[in-house]
Amino acid sequence: MYEQDNGIDMAGISKNGVEDYLLEVSDLKVYYFTSRGVVKAVDNVGFSIRRGEILALAGESGCGKSTLGYALMRLVPPPGRIVGGSIKFNGVDVLRLSEEEFRKKIRWRGISMIFQGAMNSLNPVMKIGDQIAEIFRIHLGLPKQEGIKRARELLKMVGLDPEKVNAYPHELSGGMKQRVVIAMALALNPPLIIADEPTTALDVVVQAQILNLLKSLQREKGISMIVISHDLSLLAEIADSIAVMYAGKIVEYGSSDIVYKNPQHPYTLGLIDSIPRLSGEKTELKGIPGEPPDLINPPPGCRFHPRCPFAMDICRKEEPLIVELKYGHRVACWLIAKR
Ligand code: SF4
Numbered sequence: 401m402y403e404q405d406n407g408i409d410m411a412g413i414s415k416n417g418v419e420d421y422l423l424e425v426s427d428l429k430v431y432y433f434t435s436r437g438v439v440k441a442v443d444n445v446g447f448s449i450r451r452g453e454i455l456a457l458a459g460e461s462g463c464g465k466s467t468l469g470y471a472l473m474r475l476v477p478p479p480g481r482i483v484g485g486s487i488k489f490n491g492v493d494v495l496r497l498s499e500e501e502f503r504k505k506i507r508w509r510g511i512s513m514i515f516q517g518a519m520n521s522l523n524p525v526m527k528i529g530d531q532i533a534e535i536f537r538i539h540l541g542l543p544k545q546e547g548i549k550r551a552r553e554l555l556k557m558v559g560l561d562p563e564k565v566n567a568y569p570h571e572l573s574g575g576m577k578q579r580v581v582i583a584m585a586l587a588l589n590p591p592l593i594i595a596d597e598p599t600t601a602l603d604v605v606v607q608a609q610i611l612n613l614l615k616s617l618q619r620e621k622g623i624s625m626i627v628i629s630h631d632l633s634l635l636a637e638i639a640d641s642i643a644v645m646y647a648g649k650i651v652e653y654g655s656s657d658i659v660y661k662n663p664q665h666p667y668t669l670g671l672i673d674s675i676p677r678l679s680g681e682k683t684e685l686k687g688i689p690g691e692p693p694d695l696i697n698p699p700p701g702c703r704f705h706p707r708c709p710f711a712m713d714i715c716r717k718e719e720p721l722i723v724e725l726k727y728g729h730r731v732a733c734w735l736i737a738k739r
Pocket of ligand 1: 715
């Protein structure tokens with residue numbers, strides 16, 4: 401049994417361990433300083449990612465998962481900022497780098513991000529090839545011709561006809577545009593890609609194709625990924641491990657199989673119960689009653705307690721301890737801690 405801040409993080413083994421992690425996040429805090437008060441969007445979050453691993457970040461809207469992605473890119477929009485913790489990438493604490501050093505060495509070259517809805521932000525009056533070539537011009541100073549050549553290779557890598565360099569965004573389907581956005585994220589060969597809701601607004605068939613593409617990029621190129629989504633069933637398909645976030649904190653972490661098939665935290669159970677089943681007996685779809693809390697004034701103790709059917713007295717007063725079960729499965733819940 402471990403306390404929240406005891407040198408053991410939710411998704412790693414040990415901060416001092418010998419595992420070869422690409423990314424190690426410790427005690428990260430990202431707050432938004434609004435006129436209403438301080439929104440604690442990410443509050444003491446810690447996790448680690450090995451090389452070639454896909455980590456899924458799951459949770460409802462507003463739980464802090466996208467803010468966490470922005471923080472890793474050091475692109476938290478104002479009035480937000482990182483107020484504590486560390487982000488080690490390849491052993492370097494990137495929060496200690498100047499903005500210029502981070503931009504030159506880490507952002508896009510080390511860690512890149514597929515932003516939510518990015519496929520709708522492609523420039524409508526520029527050909528796809530020109531948009532990708534811009535990345536090579538800006539970051540590597542390559543002439544347009546060389547940039548277009550590389551754009552063709554990237555389009556092929558993401559399963560598109562290289563001739564699409566000559567297409568405008570409106571000539572592509574939603575799935576094709578999402579592949580273009582993935583190609584852009586791959587342009588500078590980053591070892592880590594963050595994909596924020598990469599399948600939102602796509603139909604189910606295209607969703608599966610995009611997930612398969614991400615999985616094959618991980619397998620073939622050894623890229624590590626953080627895939628952010630509210631859809632736990634979808635994440636379980638491709639992720640090696642899952643971190644479930646609630647109200648700015650990771651409440652359950654483990655291998656994808658364990659978390660999806662043997663969830664222990666009541667919130668994870670609720671998320672899984674909310675997924676419609678296509679086979680088996682017809683059952684009423686359950687939801688999680690209530691709303692996520694206001695992060696300006698989160699509930700004391702366990703932040704999930706106002707919605708939790710198992711809440712006990714201690715849950716209303718004290719933050720749950722993180723308990724390590726088998727195979728690195730970690731849960732922050734008094735039900736488990738008191739067993
Ligand atoms: Fe529910 Fe208590 Fe566990 Fe929180 S700590 S999830 S309130 S049982």
